Amino acid sequence: MRKSYKFRIYPNKEQEVALEKTLDVCRYIYNEFLADRKNAYERCNRGLSTMEQLYQVRYLEFDTDVHSQVKQDVIRRLGNSFDAFFRRCMGGETPGYPRFKGKKRYNSFCYVQSGFKIDGKKLRLSKIGDIKIIQHREIEGKIKTCTIRRDGKQWYATFSVEIENNVMPVEPETFVGIDVGLKSLITLSDGTQLNPPKYYREAERRLKRENRALSHKKKFSNNWKKQVEKINVLYRKIRNQRNDFNHKLSREVVDNYDYIVFEDLNVKNMVKNHHLSKSIHDASWGNLIQITKYKAEEAGKFVELVNPYNTSQLCSNCGKKVKKSLAMRTHECTHCGLILDRDINAAINILNRAVGTTVGACGVEPLGLSMNQEATKSLA
Ligand SMILES: [Zn+2]
Incomplete structure (x- = not known):
């Protein structure tokens, strides 16, 4: 490893x-x-x-x-x-x-x-x-x-x-699917939702502002160079904070679950998008998965990546398609009547895609990760 x-x-x-x-x-x-x-x-x-x-x-x-x-x-x-x-x-x-x-x-x-x-x-x-x-x-x-x-x-x-890994793989008993959202919201299939740390949004706003300022400066002038350095420093700060956050989150997830399922972001990102904030999030989630992987490996646990196709559209209970736009935050199944937060439904689909059944689906108590004060439990 x-x-x-x-x-x-x-x-x-x-x-x-x-x-x-x-x-x-x-x-x-x-x-x-x-x-x-x-x-x-x-x-x-x-x-x-x-x-x-x-x-x-x-x-x-x-x-x-x-x-x-x-x-x-x-x-x-x-x-x-x-x-x-x-x-x-x-x-x-x-x-x-x-x-x-x-x-x-x-x-x-x-x-x-x-x-x-x-x-x-x-x-x-x-x-x-x-x-x-x-x-x-x-x-x-x-x-x-x-x-x-x-x-x-x-x-x-x-x-x-x-490093040699002498840890024996565990017999998995606890399973979780994790949905990572565009607005940097993380949802676990057990109903736990974590909001992005505040600094993310702040840094993003600042980045936008500084980039705009850069575009008004004469290229390669001294002021322009200073501005570039300023932006680099900001990027570095975001990266460091993100690493810190990802380390803590992955530690909690690996401590609490034996089998962890994410969407395969490489597949998801085949659709190109050059939006600034999106690229930050993508890098961030890629990093989270990487860190979770090695922590899991160290503990003899498992991380699996599944095809993200339609995870937000399908019903996690009956498997039928329930079309919804990005603005619709609730999944309301017209076939079986399931009503669930949109992202939790997606997280359960992600989990189901890996394990094939409905283990650990709805009805499970949210974990309520302790690391983030902003954590909200929405499956009350
Ligand atoms: Zn349904």
Whole structure:
């Protein structure tokens, strides 16, 4: 099982230059090898494989001052984006061709297995030096990769760790379906509803305002740059708060349930939507599912993702379709007479889709998660 640890690092001026340079070299390699793939395809009608390119990157003509593993990882990344592209093509979609990366779009590089060493206060990076790190948690397990990421003006190191999991899977006895809503409302099939933390909505409003302010500034002017940094800081704040919230929520859910079912957001998001607040929520829920997954795995419990198709439209009692618009908050079945909050009905459908029956459906006492004062129990 994989687990990751993230720490902030504090490079000095010189090291920061070296980090920036490494990013530049990686981005250059990424774009060059992307161009190679494109040319090979357009001119010779043949594809280049990741293996071929891995071989080539070893013999770059210029001295890059970048650790060999880091360069190879760039090729692997490029390979992954092509794999994803082809997979989606096969699936009948029309995805965009992998794109060249601009300076602002390339923010991380990764050491795979070697080239780095951490000892509590210092992170030694090959070709870069000993960078100050604040390691606020002990790392357990064997470190597989070290990813260095630029986030605005800050830098972070993330270690991916392989840990042996000796926990025996439990025999599941308690089941729950979880519906995550557009308005960042979370509903459990037991009737528990959690409202989004207030800061979400506040941050969203602020983000909108700051983005509007940005659009009035002259591009690349000093004021514009300052505004960009301001927005980055805001994004980071939202991300951190969201992580915190998701960690607490997933802990409670995993402690209380053995079998946890979510909608598969990858399927749900095939319909593209570029709305700002929606993209924040999507990232947030993806993150929640990820965290819940690993906590469940640690405890020998289960997380399953199901097809989200029509979960809000079907009746969780009789299975018949009851059409409703987004504005209709109550599910009123004209076939069997069930009346239930719309989202609770959806959450039960999500659960049923995984377990196939109506275990733990309506009539169960809401859990009333203790972590959130804003929690409301609506199945009274
Ligand atoms: Zn019904």
